Amino acid sequence: MSETAIPYMVKPHPVTGIPNGKLGIWLFLASEVMLFGALFSSYVLIRTGMPHWPPEGGLSSEVLNVPLGTFNTAVLITSSITMVLAWASCKMGSLPKFKMWMGATVFLALVFLVVKYFEYSDKFHHEHFPSHDNFYAIYFVLTGLHGLHIVGGIIVNTFLLTAGSKMWQTDPEHFTNRVENAGLYWHFVDLVWIFLFPSLYLL
Amino acid sequence: MAENAQHEDISKHMGQYYVVFVALLCLTAVTVGVSYLHLTRPLAITVALIIASIKAGLVAAVFMHLISERKVIYAVLILTALFFIILLALPNLTVFEHHSGMPGT
Amino acid sequence: MSVQHHNGGNGHGHAHDGHGHHELPFWRKYIFSVDHKMIGIQYGVTALAFLFFGFSLMMLMRWQLAYPGQPLPLLGKLLGETDMPGGVMAPEFYNQLGAMHGTIMVFLGVVPLAVGGFGNFVVPLQIGAPDMAFPRLNMVSYWVFLPGTLIMIASFFVPGGAAQSGWTSYPPLSDITGQGFFSGQTFWLFAMVLIITSSLLGSINFIVTIVQLRAKGLSFWRLPFFVHAQLVTAFLLLLAFPPLEAASVLQIMDRLAGTSFFLPSGLVVSGEPLKIAGGGNPLLWQHLFWFLAHPEVYVLILPAMGIVAEVIANNTRKPLWGYRLLVYSVVFLGFMSFVVWAHHMFMTGMGTTMSTFFQITTMIISIPSVIILTCFIMSLYGGNIRFTTPMLFATAFLPMFAIGGLTGLPLGLTASDIYLHDTFYVIGHFHYVVAPGTLFALFAGVYYWYPKATGRQMNDALGKVHFWLSFIAINFIFMPMFFQGMAGLSRRLYDPTIYAHGRGVQTLNVVISWGAWALAIAQLPFIVNFFMSLKKGARVAENPWHATTLEWAAPSPPGHGNFLTEPVVYREPYEYSVPGKPNDYSPQFRAEA
Numbered sequence: 001m002s003e004t005a006i007p008y009m010v011k012p013h014p015v016t017g018i019p020n021g022k023l024g025i026w027l028f029l030a031s032e033v034m035l036f037g038a039l040f041s042s043y044v045l046i047r048t049g050m051p052h053w054p055p056e057g058g059l060s061s062e063v064l065n066v067p068l069g070t071f072n073t074a075v076l077i078t079s080s081i082t083m084v085l086a087w088a089s090c091k092m093g094s095l096p097k098f099k100m101w102m103g104a105t106v107f108l109a110l111v112f113l114v115v116k117y118f119e120y121s122d123k124f125h126h127e128h129f130p131s132h133d134n135f136y137a138i139y140f141v142l143t144g145l146h147g148l149h150i151v152g153g154i155i156v157n158t159f160l161l162t163a164g165s166k167m168w169q170t171d172p173e174h175f176t177n178r179v180e181n182a183g184l185y186w187h188f189v190d191l192v193w194i195f196l197f198p199s200l201y202l203l
Numbered sequence: 204m205a206e207n208a209q210h211e212d213i214s215k216h217m218g219q220y221y222v223v224f225v226a227l228l229c230l231t232a233v234t235v236g237v238s239y240l241h242l243t244r245p246l247a248i249t250v251a252l253i254i255a256s257i258k259a260g261l262v263a264a265v266f267m268h269l270i271s272e273r274k275v276i277y278a279v280l281i282l283t284a285l286f287f288i289i290l291l292a293l294p295n296l297t298v299f300e301h302h303s304g305m306p307g308t
Numbered sequence: 309m310s311v312q313h314h315n316g317g318n319g320h321g322h323a324h325d326g327h328g329h330h331e332l333p334f335w336r337k338y339i340f341s342v343d344h345k346m347i348g349i350q351y352g353v354t355a356l357a358f359l360f361f362g363f364s365l366m367m368l369m370r371w372q373l374a375y376p377g378q379p380l381p382l383l384g385k386l387l388g389e390t391d392m393p394g395g396v397m398a399p400e401f402y403n404q405l406g407a408m409h410g411t412i413m414v415f416l417g418v419v420p421l422a423v424g425g426f427g428n429f430v431v432p433l434q435i436g437a438p439d440m441a442f443p444r445l446n447m448v449s450y451w452v453f454l455p456g457t458l459i460m461i462a463s464f465f466v467p468g469g470a471a472q473s474g475w476t477s478y479p480p481l482s483d484i485t486g487q488g489f490f491s492g493q494t495f496w497l498f499a500m501v502l503i504i505t506s507s508l509l510g511s512i513n514f515i516v517t518i519v520q521l522r523a524k525g526l527s528f529w530r531l532p533f534f535v536h537a538q539l540v541t542a543f544l545l546l547l548a549f550p551p552l553e554a555a556s557v558l559q560i561m562d563r564l565a566g567t568s569f570f571l572p573s574g575l576v577v578s579g580e581p582l583k584i585a586g587g588g589n590p591l592l593w594q595h596l597f598w599f600l601a602h603p604e605v606y607v608l609i610l611p612a613m614g615i616v617a618e619v620i621a622n623n624t625r626k627p628l629w630g631y632r633l634l635v636y637s638v639v640f641l642g643f644m645s646f647v648v649w650a651h652h653m654f655m656t657g658m659g660t661t662m663s664t665f666f667q668i669t670t671m672i673i674s675i676p677s678v679i680i681l682t683c684f685i686m687s688l689y690g691g692n693i694r695f696t697t698p699m700l701f702a703t704a705f706l707p708m709f710a711i712g713g714l715t716g717l718p719l720g721l722t723a724s725d726i727y728l729h730d731t732f733y734v735i736g737h738f739h740y741v742v743a744p745g746t747l748f749a750l751f752a753g754v755y756y757w758y759p760k761a762t763g764r765q766m767n768d769a770l771g772k773v774h775f776w777l778s779f780i781a782i783n784f785i786f787m788p789m790f791f792q793g794m795a796g797l798s799r800r801l802y803d804p805t806i807y808a809h810g811r812g813v814q815t816l817n818v819v820i821s822w823g824a825w826a827l828a829i830a831q832l833p834f835i836v837n838f839f840m841s842l843k844k845g846a847r848v849a850e851n852p853w854h855a856t857t858l859e860w861a862a863p864s865p866p867g868h869g870n871f872l873t874e875p876v877v878y879r880e881p882y883e884y885s886v887p888g889k890p891n892d893y894s895p896q897f898r899a900e901a
Contacts, residue, residue, distance in 0.1 A: 004438040004869045006521070013520050017273045020441045020516050026276050027512045030283040031550050037287040038551035038599070042558065042569065042592055044295050050587050061238060073231050081224040084266050088220075091213045131566030133585040141561060187266045194258045198251040202238040275519065286547050286646050294595035297650060297662045 010174045025181040029188050032149075036192050039145065043138050043199065054135040061202055063135065065119055069201040072115050073193060079108035080190045083157075083183045090176040095168050098179070102161045105186070109154045116147055139200055146196060149189050156182050223265045230258050340451070342443035345866060347450050348429030349761065355421035358457065359747075360831070362412035365405045367824055372397040374821035376803040391469070399802040403472035404464070404492065406800055410475030411496065414604065415503050416457050418746055422611035423507075423545070424453070426753050427514060427538050429761060433859035433866065434532050436523025436875035436897075441516040449510040456502030463495035471496035474800060476597060479570035479590045483562045484577060494563055497556045504553045507545050514542035523858065525877035529635075530896065532857045532881045533628060536635050537614030540642035541607050548603035548646065555596035562588075569593075594653055602649035606641060608742055609709075612749030613638070613680055616702045619752050620684060622855045623699035624691025625892050627882035630683035637676035637683075644673040654725045663722050670720035677713050681706065692885070692892070696853075697771030701752035704779055705745060712741030715790060730800075733793020736786050744782045751775075751834070758838075759852050763864040764845030770837040777830030784823030788816040854893050857881055861897040 012018050047053050054063050082104040089097035123129075123136070130140040160175075160182055167175040234254045242250065264270040269280075341347060371380050377396055380387075384395025391401035428446065432439055440446045463470040470492040473482035482493050518539045522531070558569040566584065570593045573586030621628045628634065650658065650666040658666075684706055693699065715737040718724040728734065751774070758766050796809040804810035804817060851860040858877065862870050875897050883894040 004443070006437075006439060006441060006443070008520050016275045016519060018275070020520050023275065023519060024442060024512050024516045026279055027515055027546060028508075030279055031508050031512075031546050033283050033287055034290065034547050035550035035554055037290050038554035038596055041291045041294055041551075042554070042596070044291065045298055045589060045592050045595075046569065046587065048295065049298065049589055055585075055587060066235065066238075070231065070235050074228060077224065077227045077231065080227075080262060080266055081220055084220050088213050088217065129565070130561060131568075131585060134568055134587040137561065137565075137567035137569060137585075141558065141567075145557065184267055187262050191259050191262050194262065195252075195255050198234055198238075198255055202234065203244075203248055203251055282543070283547060289647060290551060290599060293647075293650070293662075294592070294599075297595070297653075297658050298589070298591060 010171065010177060019177055021177055021181050022184075025184050029184065032188060032192075036145075039142055040195070040199070043142065046134050046138065050134065055133040056135070060135075060200065064139065064201045065122075066201050068115055068119055069197055072112050073197050075108050075112050075115070076190045076193050079105045079112070080187050082108065083186045087176070087179045087183050090168075090172070090179050093172070095165065098168075099161060099165070102157055102179075106154055106157050106161060109150055109157070112150060113147065113154075116143065142196055142200065146189070146192055149192070153182075153186050153189055156185070219265055223261045226261060227258055230254055340447055342439075342447045343868070344428045344432050344440045344443065344446060345761070345870075347446050348425050348427070350450050351420045351424030351428060351453070352426070354454065354457065355417050355425055358412050359417040359421070362409050362417050363828065365409040365412070367828060368397070369402060369405045369409065370821035370824045372402055372802065373804060374818045376805050397802075400469065400472060402802045403800070404470040407471045407474050407477075407496075408460070408464070411471070412460065413742075414475065414608065415500070416460060418608050418742065418750070419507070419604075420453065421750055422746065423514075423538070423541060423607065424450070424510065426611060426615065426750070426757070427541075428510075430757060430859055431514065431535055431538055432517060432521070433760070433862055433870055434535055434857050435518060435521060435526055436858045436861075436871065436877065437517060437521035438869045438871075440513045441521055442513050445509055446513055449506045449513070452502050452509070453506035456499045456506065459495050459499035459502065463492040463499070466490045466492055466495060468492055476601070477559070477593070478597075479559065479562065479588075479593050480572075480575055480577075482559065482593075483570055484582070489564060491563075494560065497560045497563070500556050501553060501560075504549045504556070507549055508553075511542040511545040511549075514538060515546065518542075523875045523877055526858075526896075529632070530877055530880055532614075533617035533631065533634055533638075534611075534614035534857075537610045537617075537638055540638050541610045544603040544607050544610075544642055544645060548600045551596045552600035555593055558596075559593065591653070591656055594656065595650070598649040598652045599646075602652065603642075603645040605738070605741070606645040608746050610638065610642070612705070612746040613684075615749045615753040615756070616684060616705050617687075618855075618857065619698045619702040619756050620687050621882040621884065622756075622853050623694045623696055623702070624688055625694070625884045626687070626691050627880070627884055628683065629686035629689070630679075631880075631882065634680055634683050637679045641673065641676040641680070644669060644676070648673055648720075651720050651725075654722050655729050667720060667722050671717075674713065674717065674720070681710060681713070696755070697766070697768055697775060698752040698756040700772065700775045701748045701755070704775070705748050705752070708740055708744035708748065712737060712739075712745050715740065727796075728793055730798055731793035732789040732797045732799055735799050736789030736793060739786045739789070743786065744779070748778075751778075754838075756853070757859075758841070759848045760859055760862070760864050760866075762842060762845070763847060764841050765848055765852065766837050766841045766845060770833045774830060774834040774837065777833070778827060781823050781827035781830050785820050785827060788813075788820050792816055851895070854891075856883055856893050856895045858897055860895065 006020070007013075008020050010019055013020075016023065054060060056063075082101045086098050086101035086105060089095075089101055120140075123140075128136055130137045160179060164178070165175070167178070234251060237250055237254070238247070241247075269276070338346065341350070368380070368383075371378075379395030380392065380397070381395075384392045384397075387401075391398055391404075428440070466486075468486040468491055471477065471482070471485075473485060473493060477493065477496065485491070485493050488494075518531075518535060558567075561567040562569050562571060568584045568586050568588040570590050571582065571584050571586060571588045572590065575582045575584070575586070617628055617634070648666060648670045650662065651670045654663055654666075688703070695703075715733070719728055719734060719737060755766055755771055758764070792813045795813045797804055797807075797813055801810070805814055848864050850862060850864050852864070853860070858875055861875055863872065876899075877896045878899055879894060879896055881896055883896075885892045886894055
């Protein structure tokens with residue numbers, strides 16, 4: 001493809017101090033803050049409009065599985081550190097170490113999804129679908145959308161782990177930037193869960 | 204040369220990453236533990252959000268390198284934070300005032 | 309160093325020929341192009357087509373409003389027995405036309421043209437960049453947008469027809485109309501998710517491009533006002549659209565998964581209580597919708613203001629008056645646009661504290677608008693004005709936008725809004741801003757930048773006919789609406805004559821409808837001109853308008869990589885008629901005067 005050479009794709013801009021991709025990913029994360037912000041705002045609006053929460057009585061921690069939720073929180077936090085280590089490995093020039101840590105990140109992400117699968121199927125087994133009441137509606141939509149973001153992250157990270165890593169041979173700095181940007185996205189997904197978990201499971 | 208400087212740079216930070224990792228796990232345990240205290244709802248919400256904010260702050264500052272980021276990124280994020288707060292607060296204030304019987308409802 | 313002079317006209321120059329001449333296959337050059345100019349044209353042409361389609365929907369509606377219950381000659385039979393039984397418009401069809409007219413004009417017409425079309429084509433050229441920061445993302449943006457538009461069109465053909473709850477899609481009505489996946493409202497929601505995603509990806513591209521890829525010497529205070537306007541617009545799109553995307557997901561869940569995000573308990577439909585869990589709030593949708601939709605209207609006007617600025621400076625042969633004031637105003641305007649949205653909700657039972665808050669912010673936001681308009685008007689004073697076609701449209705924008713803006717004030721004040729909300733007054737207000745406002749500015753942009761994009765001039769005589777016919781017709785359409793609104797005529801009303809106060813202003817409906825049909829005919833010279841000039845228009849060199857901004861340094865049309873040599877900026881953007889200089893313009897890109 002006869003692509004025009006776009007400046008500052010890899011080297012940082014002299015004034016802003018960052019390459020294009022980093023600004024781009026932070027802008028994307030800004031929009032994601034507004035997306036999840038809208039959902040949190042909806043959660044507050046609906047919840048404060050109802051006399052009881054959960055509507056069917058009891059506590060959120062009795063409806064949702066706190067041990068599983070806690071485990072998943074630990075899984076995501078761990079995946080965040082493995083992600084940072086994957087990037088650090090790139091900075092320190094080691095592709096094998098990068099692959100190990102990135103592989104761990106993807107693995108942990110899959111673990112998270114498997115746990116969510118068990119949580120969801122347990123709910124469905126008891127005929128508790130999103131339509132059951134707004135507690136379930138909010139729970140499924142918030143964790144569902146978050147889960148879709150996890151899937152997105154898995155796809156990107158797997159690409160960087162496999163076909164994408166070819167770029168290491170020709171342009172390691174560009175590849176490292178890509179890993180960093182993927183990492184920023186991944187940490188954001190962890191960040192959202194850090195708020196989701198107490199909001200849905202504990203409060 | 205430049206690469207060695209980079210290596211040095213990163214290895215200084217590695218320690219930080221592990222410390223934050225442990226802190227995050229501990230704070231998770233704290234947040235779950237506090238929930239068993241069954242505090243009153245307003246207090247429970249406040250404590251949970253404070254702990255979550257600390258955790259989020261650590262992830263953002265250290266893992267996402269925000270602590271040493273550039274002005275342009277800070278500018279974007281501050282603007283976003285402002286609109287995020289507006290989005291969270293104003294619709295709820297509008298509806299809240301309607302429900303609560305404040306003057307004029 | 310200055311741009312090398314080249315033999316004007318054929319303009320397919322190649323910048324940076326270092327890597328040899330790769331010829332791309334047809335599908336990579338024209339279909340899945342990553343070149344911002346091709347993508348800009350794709351957006352522009354798609355948008356123009358949808359503008360005409362959306363306009364046609366309204367022209368159908370105008371028959372029903374002018375002659376309620378009368379069969380439509382010729383076309384009535386063609387549209388089928390469901391929508392036009394016996395040639396008479398069914399109320400459901402009227403509602404579909406209304407909802408889709410608004411949706412299509414805003415999301416498939418104006419924004420894709422103003423931002424996707426003009427933004428994509430002009431911004432990289434005006435900042436001296438070889439392309440957008442992320443060319444492949446740019447391509448993806450268009451190809452996420454197009455399926456969205458096709459789903460919108462497809463929605464007319466599903467059982468029950470297209471969405472019919474207004475472009476605002478308020479629940480509970482929008483939650484319950486039609487059943488299942490193959491329904492107009494569901495298609496609307498999925499289409500919106502795609503269109504919003506496309507917009508988000510595009511806005512990221514715009515911001516990074518403007519921040520990172522400016523040419524040497526092009527500081528922020530030397531940017532053309534058009535670029536400032538597009539930068540603010542991109543931030544509006546980036547931060548305001550996600551809540552509507554979230555809301556659309558919630559409404560999809562309500563419609564397909566049986567949730568009650570927007571459905572309150574105890575809702576009864578056609579005498580039957582709805583079998584839902586309840587506990588939802590219809591106001592939640594309104595907040596999330598208007599959180600986007602208010603900044604959206606500034607997305608509609610800001611690029612237009614940018615175009616008007618460029619055209620006025622160029623055709624008055626003097627600098628813009630109050631350039632810095634304009635920039636501060638447009639930034640402030642963008643910021644304020646995020647805190648006024650509930651002025652669309654004054655009638656929803658908000659308490660006085662919150663409605664006072666929104667009234668105050670709404671009054672404040674009129675200030676930067678007025679400042680911008682004043683700066684434009686002051687820019688005319690003492691100018692050596694060339695009344696080219698773009699200048700006619702840009703000049704007309706000024707009083708038209710003034711009428712639109714001023715008529716917004718009684719709507720922003722809660723006391724008067726009680727009477728005017730949901731009447732034709734509102735329709736008159738916003739159409740003045742968007743139709744003889746933005747649309748005229750967009751026409752100005754088409755006439756102004758057509759030579760850059762195609763290497764040929766549009767015919768000026770035809771352009772003047774287009775302008776005068778449109779200008780007269782458009783005022784006949786929208787001016788009477790204020791009087792209808794003040795008489796109490798509701799919007800979205802299938803038959804105005806069911807009410808005495810409607811019958812009182814029914815003559816105006818006839819005037820308006822004939823104005824609309826005249827406006828349609830007025831577009832014929834434009835359509836003919838647009839296509840004819842592609843082949844027959846006078847060829848131009850790189851700077852036919854003798855303009856100062858960077859896009860006029862590139863060949864017409866620009867080739868791969870845009871500029872023959874790397875552009876450097878030496879001065880402010882509007883150095884026209886500088887005393888002591890031989891020419892009445894000093895381009896930004898020329899080293900010596």
